Amino acid sequence: MNATRPLIVIVEDDAGMRRALQRLLRVSGFDTLAFESAEDYTLAGGQRVPHCFVIDVQLPGASGPQFFEQLVLSGQARPPAVFITSHDNPATRTAVASAGGLELLIKPFVAKELLDTISRAVLPGSPP
Numbered sequence: 001m002n003a004t005r006p007l008i009v010i011v012e013d014d015a016g017m018r019r020a021l022q023r024l025l026r027v028s029g030f031d032t033l034a035f036e037s038a039e040d041y042t043l044a045g046g047q048r049v050p051h052c053f054v055i056d057v058q059l060p061g062a063s064g065p066q067f068f069e070q071l072v073l074s075g076q077a078r079p080p081a082v083f084i085t086s087h088d089n090p091a092t093r094t095a096v097a098s099a100g101g102l103e104l105l106i107k108p109f110v111a112k113e114l115l116d117t118i119s120r121a122v123l124p125g126s127p128p
Contacts, residue, residue, distance in 0.1 A: 005029060005030055005031045006029075006030050006031065006051035006052070006122045006123075007030070007031045007032070007033065007048050007049075007050045007051055008025050008030045008031070008032050008033075008050060008051065008052050008053070008054060008118060008122075009032070009033050009034075009035070009041065009050040009052075009053050009054070010022060010025070010032060010033070010034040010035070010053075010054045010055075011034075011035050011036075011037065011038060011040075011041055011053065011054070011055045011056060011059065011064065011067065012034065012035075012036070012054070012055075012056045012059075012084070013036050013037060013056060013058075013059050013060055014056070015036075017056075017107075018034045018036070019034075021034070021054060021114075022034050024111055024114070024115070025054075025115075025118075028115055030118070030122075033050070036060075037059050037060050037061050037062075038059055038061060038062040038063075038064070038066070038067030039061050039062065041067070049073050049076055049079065050079050051079055051121075051122045052079050052080050052081070052082065052102075052118050052121045052122050053068065053079060053080070053081040053082070054081075054082050054084060054114070054118070055067065055068060055081050055082070055083050055084070055101075056083070056084055056085065057083050057084070057085035057087065057092055057095070057096065057104075058085060058086075058087060063095070064083055064085075064096075064099075065083070065095040065096055065098065065099035065101065066099070068081050068083075068099045068100065068101065069098070069099040069100070078100070079121075080102040080121035080122075081099075081100070081101050081102055082101070082102055082103050082104075082105060082114065082117050082118060082121070083096045083099075083101045083103070083104045083105070084104075084105050084106075084107055084109065084114075085104065085105075085106060085107060086106070086107040088104075088106045092104070102117065102121055103117050105117070
């Protein structure tokens with residue numbers, strides 16, 4: 001991994017979606033690490049603090065919002081998180097907002113939406 005490229009951590013239980021997100025982000029100039037669950041991310045004990053997370057709301061074990069709400073990164077502020085879901089409802093929106101999510105994108109979403117949201121989070125001042 002190249003330390004000059006922003007690191008995006010993906011936590012998504014669907015293997016096909018996880019691979020697609022990794023490919024999209026890598027060809028768009030980001031480094032990526034991908035995990036199937038919140039527990040897998042925690043067990044990996046990340047070496048680098050990510051610039052942004054992309055987290056599925058519905059995960060096995062701890063949900064995406066639960067994971068992000070409880071995330072502690074050795075004395076550093078939590079990076080922004082973009083949540084993704086195919087279950088758009090008021091409860092999901094409330095959980096993401098309460099956890100401090102930057103944005104909630106509904107599957108299927110347009111790749112540009114995700115890239116624009118991550119760019120705004122990682123590169124403050126970048127155009128919407």
